Amino acid sequence: MLKVAILGAGRIAQIHSKSAFLNTQCELKLIADPWKEGVDKLAKELNCEAVYDYYEAINRDDIDAIVIATATDLHVDLMLHAVKCKKPVLCEKPIDLDFGRSITAVQEIQSHNGKVMLAFNRRFDEDTIAIKNAILNNEIGEVRQVIITSRDPGMQPVEYMKTSGGIFKDMTIHDFDTARHILGEEPVEIFATASRLVDEELETINDYDTCSITLKTKSGKQCIINNCREAVYGYDQRIEVLGSQGLLKTQNHRPSTLKKYTHDFTSSQQPLLNFFLERYVDSYRKEFDVFVACLVDSQEFPTSLFDGLQALYLAVCAMESVESNQAIIVNPEGPSKSLAA
Numbered sequence: 306m307l308k309v310a311i312l313g314a315g316r317i318a319q320i321h322s323k324s325a326f327l328n329t330q331c332e333l334k335l336i337a338d339p340w341k342e343g344v345d346k347l348a349k350e351l352n353c354e355a356v357y358d359y360y361e362a363i364n365r366d367d368i369d370a371i372v373i374a375t376a377t378d379l380h381v382d383l384m385l386h387a388v389k390c391k392k393p394v395l396c397e398k399p400i401d402l403d404f405g406r407s408i409t410a411v412q413e414i415q416s417h418n419g420k421v422m423l424a425f426n427r428r429f430d431e432d433t434i435a436i437k438n439a440i441l442n443n444e445i446g447e448v449r450q451v452i453i454t455s456r457d458p459g460m461q462p463v464e465y466m467k468t469s470g471g472i473f474k475d476m477t478i479h480d481f482d483t484a485r486h487i488l489g490e491e492p493v494e495i496f497a498t499a500s501r502l503v504d505e506e507l508e509t510i511n512d513y514d515t516c517s518i519t520l521k522t523k524s525g526k527q528c529i530i531n532n533c534r535e536a537v538y539g540y541d542q543r544i545e546v547l548g549s550q551g552l553l554k555t556q557n558h559r560p561s562t563l564k565k566y567t568h569d570f571t572s573s574q575q576p577l578l579n580f581f582l583e584r585y586v587d588s589y590r591k592e593f594d595v596f597v598a599c600l601v602d603s604q605e606f607p608t609s610l611f612d613g614l615q616a617l618y619l620a621v622c623a624m625e626s627v628e629s630n631q632a633i634i635v636n637p638e639g640p641s642k643s644l645a646a
């Protein structure tokens with residue numbers, strides 16, 4: 306049995322801890338967080354040990370694999386320590402908010418032959434998998450245009466926004482990864498426009514709440530991403546792919562497909578699944594299961610630090626496009642190409 310330590314006891318760490326608890330190929334040995342109240346409660350609920358120091362958890366001889374689900378600013382240091390201790394890692398996105406620091410860290414991790422899977426959970430969502438399989442099976446011919454709609458149900462707390470790194474590194478980063486995955490080619494051009502339509506105060510932290518981004522690959526394939534931090538009808542997550550021989554479309558998820566018809570409404574449905582912890586719960590579980598299965602079967606991880614760098618690079622280019630109000634030519638190989646596994 307692979308013995309796993311989860312670093313963090315916050316929102317996403319709670320999800321990964323439950324995935325580890327349910328996985329039959331591993332043992333959830335401990336959860337670590339200096340936030341004593343949170344880690345004690347979670348560890349008790351999942352019948353494992355609570356540890357109050359991240360490094361102590363990584364150092365322990367009875368730990369085989371590490372999940373980093375802490376605040377973003379700790380990812381790089383914890384990842385480096387884990388790979389130096391020869392422990393494989395599943396690390397939450399983003400690698401770091403600073404692109405230069407991310408590249409340096411990845412180079413060092415590679416010099417230690419570190420094994421790291423980056424947590425882009427949407428690749429493990431059943432809708433994304435169905436889209437990718439349909440494209441690979443040539444069911445809609447050549448991909449021409451991808452439209453990704455990703456809108457949050459409401460603004461996150463101000464404290465979160467201040468440390469999030471901004472909409473592109475925090476929110477769109479998932480869509481950048483999904484775009485690369487579905488297009489099957491690296492973007493060479495990006496144009497982004499962004500506004501503050503929900504909260505003007507975001508200007509004080511140089512952030513935006515509403516943005517549209519167009520990506521183009523060398524062969525001319527396009528992806529249009531639209532994000533907003535507030536959609537009053539709920540968490541809106543849809544993808545459309547136009548191909549030379551057809552169209553693929555995914556819909557929002559609800560607790561059931563029930564439709565209600567009454568004297569004042571027809572075809573009314575239950576609200577959308579609320580936010581990422583509900584909508585993507587199965588994908589987080591699958592992501593964790595794949596991490597463990599890759600380790601048990603000595604397979605390559607399907608998502609890498611290279612993917613993490615590429616998505617972060619697109620986020621940096623998107624901000625540059627907003628600030629210059631111009632399309633940015635993206636180096637298709639990325640400044641991180643030499644780091645590709």
Ligand SMILES: NC(=O)c1ccc[n+]([C@@H]2O[C@H](COP(=O)([O-])OP(=O)(O)OC[C@H]3O[C@@H](n4cnc5c(N)ncnc54)[C@H](O)[C@@H]3O)[C@@H](O)[C@H]2O)c1
Pocket residue numbers: 312313314315316317318338339340343374375376377397398399424425426581
């Ligand atoms: N893959 C995804 O879909 C996804 C979703 C959310 C977050 N993330 C990433 O996961 C990482 C962690 O994000 P999160 O949203 O889980 O962070 P979080 O704010 O819930 O937790 C982060 C840390 O904050 C502290 N903390 C949390 N709640 C606290 C409380 N009530 N009192 C005192 N301390 C508390 C804990 O030390 C915890 O480890 C980030 O890097 C983020 O980018 C990824």
